[in-house]
Amino acid sequence: xxxxxTCAVRPSRHSTSTHSTSATGYxxxxxxxxxxxAKIWDKMIPVASDIGAECLLRMMTTFPGTKTYFAHLDIRxxxxxxxxxxxxxxxxxxxxxxxxxSMMVTLAPLQTLHAYKLRIDPCNFKLLCHCILVTLxxxxxxxxxxxxxxxxxxxxxxxxxxxxxxxx
Numbered sequence: 267x268x269x270x271x272t273c274a275v276r277p278s279r280h281s282t283s284t285h286s287t288s289a290t291g292y293x294x295x296x297x298x299x300x301x302x303x304a305k306i307w308d309k310m311i312p313v314a315s316d317i318g319a320e321c322l323l324r325m326m327t328t329f330p331g332t333k334t335y336f337a338h339l340d341i342r343x344x345x346x347x348x349x350x351x352x353x354x355x356x357x358x359x360x361x362x363x364x365x366x367x368s369m370m371v372t373l374a375p376l377q378t379l380h381a382y383k384l385r386i387d388p389c390n391f392k393l394l395c396h397c398i399l400v401t402l403x404x405x406x407x408x409x410x411x412x413x414x415x416x417x418x419x420x421x422x423x424x425x426x427x428x429x430x431x432x433x434x
Contacts, residue, residue, distance in 0.1 A: 295424075299417035300366055306402070306414065307360035314360070317401060318352020319344065324397040325390075332390050355394070359425060366421065369428050377432045388430035395422035 295303070310317050323343055326333045339347035358376060362369050399419060403410045410418075 295366060295417065295420055299413075299420070300363075302414055302417050303366070303421045304363045306406070306410075306418065307356075307363040310356055310402075311360050313405075314356035315349040315353040317405065318354070318356040319348040320352070321355065321394060321397045321401045322348055322352050324401060325394050328397065329390075329393050332393060335386055335390070359398070359422075362425060363421070366424075369424065370431070373425075373428050377429055388426075388433045391426035391429045392423075395426045398422055 322336075323341070326336065326341060333341065336347075336351075339345075339351070341348050358373070362372050365372070399415065399422065402418060403415065406414070
């Protein structure tokens with residue numbers, strides 16, 4: 267079943283069969299931005315269930331078509347299923363933030379799972395990343411300044427692109 271939104275994941279006209287880090291954009295991050303991203307996600311680990319569940323709930327509320335992939339789970343606010351899956355998401359993002367340059371290797375199992383077994387519409391990765399930005403801004407307040415926001419946006423865009431890599 268398709269979600270209620272449209273999004274095409276197409277390789278760029280400059281892409282090749284082996285994608286470099288520039289194809290996903292994570293080499294566009296400065297060392298300062300990489301440190302900032304790792305620091306933010308390190309702070310999110312203790313509250314991973316809460317942050318992750320809120321991101322998922324925000325996505326499913328704002329983009330109802332994304333619920334399609336969670337029909338078998340209890341997706342009410344603060345449900346154990348939502349908190350468990352949200353925690354997995356936050357921990358995966360936090361793990362990648364420790365060594366952004368190895369994101370392709372770190373996410374390889376999740377790429378395969380989401381593309382071939384779960385068959386998740388890759389547009390949902392972008393939607394979730396948007397909801398993550400909003401959730402981080404809500405929780406971090408002034409600490410999530412324009413520099414942090416821009417760095418996180420670049421990082422999450424790369425994260426979503428890497429997850430969608432198997433769809434190309």
